[in-house]
Amino acid sequence: MDLTVEETRSKRSIQLSNIPPDATVCQLKDLIHKKHRKYHPSRTEIRLSARDKGLKEEETLESRGITSGSTVYLKDLGPQIGWTTVFLIEYTGPLVLYLIFYMRPSLIYGGGASAVPYHAVVHLAAACWSFHYAKRLLETVFVHRFSHGTMPLFNLFKNSGYYWSFASYIAYYVNHPLYTAPSFGWSQIYVFFALFAVSEVGNLSAHLLLKNLRPPGTTTRRIPRPDYNPLNGLFNYVSCPNYTYEIMAWIAFTGMTQTLAAAFFTLAGFAQMATWALGKHRNYRREFPEYPKGRKAIVPWLL
Structure with a gap:
């Protein structure tokens, strides 16, 4: 599936393709890191909306209702x-x-x-x-x-x-x-x-x-x-x-x-x-x- 990842602070969008539906939040963070080295998995959170709490890393995307064409939000937590x-x-x-x-x-x-x-x-x-x-x-x-x-x-x-x-x-x-x-x-x-x-x-x-x-x-x-x-x-x-x-x-x-x-x-x-x-x-x-x-x-x- 294809996803749009929006960085909560800068509003920058990242486009990701061919993500398995059963991918976990942890795997999604790894994919984002491969595309943009700045976003190391240890310093990021994936959220359903800009103000939600971060998703657990072991959760799958489909279990949280994330489907192809969805937008998820990336929170940069800063240096860790x-x-x-x-x-x-x-x-x-x-x-x-x-x-x-x-x-x-x-x-x-x-x-x-x-x-x-x-x-x-x-x-x-x-x-x-x-x-x-x-x-x-x-x-x-x-x-x-x-x-x-x-x-x-x-x-x-x-x-x-x-x-x-x-x-x-x-x-x-x-x-x-x-x-x-x-x-x-x-x-x-x-x-x-x-x-x-x-x-x-x-x-x-x-x-x-x-x-x-x-x-x-x-x-x-x-x-x-x-x-x-x-x-x-x-x-x-x-x-x-x-x-x-x-x-x-x-x-x-x-x-x-x-x-x-x-x-x-x-x-x-x-x-x-x-x-x-x-x-x-x-x-x-x-x-x-x-x-x-x-x-x-x-x-x-x-x-």
């Missing part, structure tokens, strides 16, 4: 960067920046800062922070499977700015020479440290379960269900327990260090993750009619 690279950059920054504040306080607070001894909770906080971001880096390399290979390059600066600035903000106060220990002493520290440890293990458990739902090299989606790991029992109550555990970990870090900076980071993170979780929850319910009705998105029984 791989998700693995994005996460490695995003998470390396907070790890390195925090450790600079912790290990070289004289660079931040002045020469006399190194002579002020840290409270033990400051060392524990540095260990927790380092563990969290080291885990994220290892998960990026060995665990996560991304449904989309790339994201717009501009978003890297936005996302990194968020993580890096909050890391510096929190590190400044936790490692400050005038930092004061939590109000309830070691009882408070131990309770919240235990919550942090359980939350980190729970987050990893959820990520491993989600990884096993998607075979390598595919975009297969299935309903996540609890397995033998008791920490994954949270899947009975929420669609995104990885986010639930993540928020629990930062609540624990906030309670353990008793700093407003960590509390602000936790609130900002919850707002963002709740938005992501609600979107994923809606997609699950739309895609799977048999999806468990009692589940919430991120907070059991509430949200």
Whole structure:
């Protein structure tokens, strides 16, 4: 069949001929790239109209009602960067920046800062922070499977700015020479440290379960269900327990260090993750009619 492809921004038209009706969106993007090298498949979306969402790459043209003589729309997403690279950059920054504040306080607070001894909770906080971001880096390399290979390059600066600035903000106060220990002493520290440890293990458990739902090299989606790991029992109550555990970990870090900076980071993170979780929850319910009705998105029984 013959198609007209219109670029949404420039309104430029591209004519394509002899396209098999059962061709996929991915194959159509490859054909466009062969004709115009500028439009690399990783930076384009195919749409039914200029304002629609992009079609899934595995969908066939005929399944979306595209026939010979139709016009489809090409959205140029701009320069792209791989998700693995994005996460490695995003998470390396907070790890390195925090450790600079912790290990070289004289660079931040002045020469006399190194002579002020840290409270033990400051060392524990540095260990927790380092563990969290080291885990994220290892998960990026060995665990996560991304449904989309790339994201717009501009978003890297936005996302990194968020993580890096909050890391510096929190590190400044936790490692400050005038930092004061939590109000309830070691009882408070131990309770919240235990919550942090359980939350980190729970987050990893959820990520491993989600990884096993998607075979390598595919975009297969299935309903996540609890397995033998008791920490994954949270899947009975929420669609995104990885986010639930993540928020629990930062609540624990906030309670353990008793700093407003960590509390602000936790609130900002919850707002963002709740938005992501609600979107994923809606997609699950739309895609799977048999999806468990009692589940919430991120907070059991509430949200």
